[in-house]
Amino acid sequence: MTRTTLALIATGALLAGCGEQQGDELQQWMAQQRATTVAKIEVVPEPKKYAPQAYSEENASDPFSRDKLTQALRREAGQATSNTTLVAPELARRKEPLESVPLDNMAMVGSLLQQGRPVALIKVDNLLYQVRTGQYLGQNYGRITKVGEAEVVLREIVQDPSGDWVERAATLQLQERAK
Template sequence: MNRKLLPVLLAAAFLSACDSNETEIQQWMAQERAATKPNIQPIPEPKKFSPQVYQQEAQMEPFSNQKLTVALKRDAQQAGSASAALLAPELSRRKEPLEAYPLDAMVMVGSLMKGGQPVALVKVDNLLYQVKPGNYLGQNYGKITKVAESEVVLRELVQDAAGEWVERTATLQLQEKSK
């Protein structure tokens, strides 16, 4: 029975010793807090603002639209005037009747072979038109490059943000009539 009581007595002795050490630590921490003073750096004085006179008024403003336009034209000329001329629309040619309508107003309703050449049937405003490769469609200078059973593929020329002509491909899909 003595052996079982001995560990309990030792534990109680340690706990009572910890309690006295804890109060000593608390007192030491309070003394250190009171003795320590924070080291705060003062905020530096703000620098004095001295305005300067703008002396470049007679020259062109660096962010003006005029300067941007001149730079874009110069870049376009350096990019190659030959390639730019290849992508310009043919403004002098006579427009075909289907160029008056946007592509989304047209419906491909069928295709057939005529003289060994594929022909698509396009419906606009309840009128039926026959179109073949080489014809023009839509309001973006779209030239038909291919007529298949289920679609008409065309090459359109549109202007990008810089005013240059860019080529894009558009398709007119066969619309099957739903009953």
């Protein structure tokens, strides 16, 4: 045999001997840890006893009665129609040009006085429009209630999730020109 082969065999034998001793130490340590470790088990409290209650209101109305539900629905429908008549858009009126444009696409760029009345300058798609109190803006039936030096105040009429018409305030602020 050659020297290289003998060296390889000797190295393998040494490594095999070391590996078994390490494994024995590991097994001893694991056995020691298992013996010294105490399991902590918390006691679960016993559940409370359920005491059923008898329904004692035999003369009271049934909360799931169809008659009661029908009455409630009629009351709500009456309130909804009264709200709708108080706040509703004027659908028969002829629309103004700026009602087809969303408020997000408009910018107030100035204001001035014409014949003593305030007028706002609104820019839409590089076109300039003059608007006054009482005119309509935006797609939500917005009517101008005030024209100020720095803002235009609108009263919009929109539908809420239940389908009722409600009023909300909106404003167009004066836009500073970016350089």
